[in-house]
Amino acid sequence: MNEPLLQVTxxxxxxxxxxxxxxxxxxxxxxxxxxxxxxxxxxxxGSGKTTIGRSIIRLYTPTSGSVRFQGKEIxxxxxxxxxxxxxxxxxxxxxxxxxxxxxxxxxxDIIAEGLDIHHRAAGRQERSELxxxxxxxxxxxxxxxxRYPHQFSGGQRQRVxxxxxxxxxxxxxxxxxxISALDVSIQAQVVNLMKDIQEESGCAYLFIxxxxxxxxxxxxxxxxxxxxxxxxxxxKEEIFSNPIHPYxxxxxxxxxxxxxxxxxxxxxxxxxxxxxGIDYAKGTEHLVEGSHTVLATDDEFKxxxx
Amino acid sequence: MSAETILKISDLDISFRTNAxxxxxxxxxxxxxxxxxxxxxxxxxGSGKSVTMKAVMGLLDSNAVVNSGEILYxxxxxxxxxxxxxxxxxxxxxxxxxxxxHIAMVFQDPMTSLDPTMPIGRQIMEGILLHKNVSQxxxxxxxxxLLELVGINDAEKRFKNxxxxxxxxxxxxxxxxxxxxxxxxxxxxxxxxxxxxxxIQAKILELxxxxxxxxxxxxxxxxxxxxxxxxxxxxxxxxxxxxxVEVGNVNEIFYEPCHPYTWGLLSAMPDINTDDxxxxxxxxxxxxxxxxxxxxxxxxxxxxxxxxxxxxxxPMFKISETHFAATWLLHPDAPKxxxxxxxxxxxxxxxxxxxxxL
Numbered sequence: 126m127n128e129p130l131l132q133v134t135x136x137x138x139x140x141x142x143x144x145x146x147x148x149x150x151x152x153x154x155x156x157x158x159x160x161x162x163x164x165x166x167x168x169x170x171g172s173g174k175t176t177i178g179r180s181i182i183r184l185y186t187p188t189s190g191s192v193r194f195q196g197k198e199i200x201x202x203x204x205x206x207x208x209x210x211x212x213x214x215x216x217x218x219x220x221x222x223x224x225x226x227x228x229x230x231x232x233x234d235i236i237a238e239g240l241d242i243h244h245r246a247a248g249r250q251e252r253s254e255l256x257x258x259x260x261x262x263x264x265x266x267x268x269x270x271x272r273y274p275h276q277f278s279g280g281q282r283q284r285v286x287x288x289x290x291x292x293x294x295x296x297x298x299x300x301x302x303x304i305s306a307l308d309v310s311i312q313a314q315v316v317n318l319m320k321d322i323q324e325e326s327g328c329a330y331l332f333i334x335x336x337x338x339x340x341x342x343x344x345x346x347x348x349x350x351x352x353x354x355x356x357x358x359x360x361k362e363e364i365f366s367n368p369i370h371p372y373x374x375x376x377x378x379x380x381x382x383x384x385x386x387x388x389x390x391x392x393x394x395x396x397x398x399x400x401x402g403i404d405y406a407k408g409t410e411h412l413v414e415g416s417h418t419v420l421a422t423d424d425e426f427k428x429x430x431x
Numbered sequence: 432m433s434a435e436t437i438l439k440i441s442d443l444d445i446s447f448r449t450n451a452x453x454x455x456x457x458x459x460x461x462x463x464x465x466x467x468x469x470x471x472x473x474x475x476x477g478s479g480k481s482v483t484m485k486a487v488m489g490l491l492d493s494n495a496v497v498n499s500g501e502i503l504y505x506x507x508x509x510x511x512x513x514x515x516x517x518x519x520x521x522x523x524x525x526x527x528x529x530x531x532x533h534i535a536m537v538f539q540d541p542m543t544s545l546d547p548t549m550p551i552g553r554q555i556m557e558g559i560l561l562h563k564n565v566s567q568x569x570x571x572x573x574x575x576x577l578l579e580l581v582g583i584n585d586a587e588k589r590f591k592n593x594x595x596x597x598x599x600x601x602x603x604x605x606x607x608x609x610x611x612x613x614x615x616x617x618x619x620x621x622x623x624x625x626x627x628x629x630x631i632q633a634k635i636l637e638l639x640x641x642x643x644x645x646x647x648x649x650x651x652x653x654x655x656x657x658x659x660x661x662x663x664x665x666x667x668x669x670x671x672x673x674x675x676v677e678v679g680n681v682n683e684i685f686y687e688p689c690h691p692y693t694w695g696l697l698s699a700m701p702d703i704n705t706d707d708x709x710x711x712x713x714x715x716x717x718x719x720x721x722x723x724x725x726x727x728x729x730x731x732x733x734x735x736x737x738x739x740x741x742x743x744x745x746p747m748f749k750i751s752e753t754h755f756a757a758t759w760l761l762h763p764d765a766p767k768x769x770x771x772x773x774x775x776x777x778x779x780x781x782x783x784x785x786x787x788x789l
Contacts, residue, residue, distance in 0.1 A: 169628035170599070278716050279476075308475040309655055313699040313712035320709070335628060342701035342710060379633040381658025383700055385681040386785030388661040393633035 129157035136190035152353040163330040165344030172350040216290035220302040222282035226274040233270035280311035354405040359417030438464040443500035458673040471652040474670035535615035539622040541602035545594040552590035558612035577608040600631035672728035679754035689756040
């Protein structure tokens with residue numbers, strides 16, 4: 126297989142709260158993303174999925190571990206050219222489109238901010254042409270450039286957020302719960318749009334979400350996170366047809382399906398880390414088959430996979 | 432009307448005065464709730480599902496105007512008694528006699544609906560002391576019972592905890608315990624699990640269901656998640672732009688949907704079992720109710736819209752004793768429209784899967 130676009134190795138992200146107490150949000154997570162694919166990160170709140178996204182794009186400085194993006198190390202101190210490359214080629218779409226768009230700026234200025242910072246547009250004319258083109262691409266019209274974020278509906282605002290991420294022609298877009306705040310009928314529109322854009326521009330996505338059915342729909346490969354550990358990873362077929370880890374199993378069984386006769390009789394599996402006797406820190410990565418790996422001790426692995 | 436009807440909303444019509452103009456949020460809603468059953472109200476944000484339930488609880492904002500309609504409530508076991516119109520009795524009487532004691536509500540975000548400065552035990556006792564004529568120690572005993580009922584282990588220890596010491600799922604359990612503290616007949620759950628993780632969501636839904644059976648509660652769910660509806664509901668009301676567009680029992684809605692909006696909602700859910708390239712999406716966005724929609728409010732987003740949809744709003748057409756839908760497609764003169772193929776396959780698969788459980 127070709128070179129990975131992003132290679133995360135043993136990433137740790139700790140937040141010291143006081144002298145005696147440190148929150149270990151991410152505990153040695155490794156994965157890689159290849160050009161043009163979609164990697165889904167799922168897990169409950171507090172599992173560290175958002176932290177991973179923010180560490181990779183360097184909103185946080187990783188405590189330890191390596192993050193390589195397009196062959197360059199971006200986990201530590203950044204020199205000017207690496208920073209320039211990182212800031213242009215990796216972009217983020219945030220969860221709440223109202224909170225992540227500056228209410229005092231026009232949509233054109235929000236979208237063109239990247240162009241302004243990196244001096245990519247030759248003049249006003251080219252700038253507004255680029256913005257207009259992009260607005261069309263995300264299903265808005267160029268006239269919307271003159272409006273403010275509050276004049277849009279939730280779905281339209283998220284389209285503006287996507288346009289802002291796309292203006293730099295990034296190689297990797299981190300989408301952090303970017304559809305959770307939207308209505309069901311609008312979610313589908315935005316997800317379809319993201320798929321179309323990927324086909325056209327060949328960018329890769331790191332898709333962070335807690336909604337497993339949507340993750341399955343959009344992702345090629347999936348990593349399941351729990352309490353800062355990557356408990357299971359593999360292609361979506363591997364994860365969904367043959368879940369090994371009890372946490373993944375409980376997560377899959379908790380998805381409600383629009384099928385009342387079956388749903389009324391099904392009881393979801395429960396999983397409680399504290400009482401399960403599993404210690405993630407003791408587990409090592411075990412290969413199931415193909416690219417499917419699970420975090421377990423040797424005994425646990427035998428019990429679950431057997 | 433059967434004697435078991437404990438809540439009857441008829442022809443409810445509410446608008447809001449805002450700076451931008453009058454927003455006609457509820458445009459004629461009818462709904463029945465029978466004793467012991469679960470009704471789900473499904474719709475997008477802005478469809479009016481929360482406003483309808485706020486009207487029942489007397490929690491409407493001060494800029495709301497009730498143009499017409501009535502919300503009738505009858506105490507169970509009291510069949511001769513007149514039904515009380517909750518919109519007519521004063522706010523004070525509503526708070527004293529109805530809220531909490533008869534109709535209780537669970538809100539979306541447990542962190543904002545709990546008092547951060549009061550231990551959870553006291554918060555549960557508050558309702559008991561207010562509504563029931565009991566001593567402190569009796570109230571404490573009942574509060575402990577409730578904590579155990581909602582599945583909180585070592586209730587004695589948790590009694591003195593503050594909300595911030597609990598996880599999101601535990602907090603929602605406490606909110607449910609508070610709602611149950613004065614033995615209500617009706618429990619209204621407004622998106623009770625939207626702020627929670629899927630694994631915890633499943634547990635909370637199973638909890639509400641088991642409590643409902645134990646206490647013979649009637650439950651109204653407000654949600655936008657059709658998966659949740661399938662799990663809990665007996666009857667489903669699909670709301671769109673301030674109107675109920677389809678109503679039926681849960682099997683009718685999921686296996687024989689008749690309204691194009693319901694079709695759209697069902698198709699837009701990603702299906703775990705297929706690998707379609709594209710997700711079906713309902714085009715456009717919901718109408719702005721600042722401008723009164725002419726004809727069918729859904730017409731602009733409806734691929735099956737006909738000329739009449741732009742002129743007149745469709746009435747409720749009867750499909751079976753329990754199943755009604757407001758779409759002109761059901762008119763005898765309308766052309767025959769088949770279910771979208773993709774959805775038909777999906778329903779067939781769902782039926783097959785359901786047979787395994789029978």
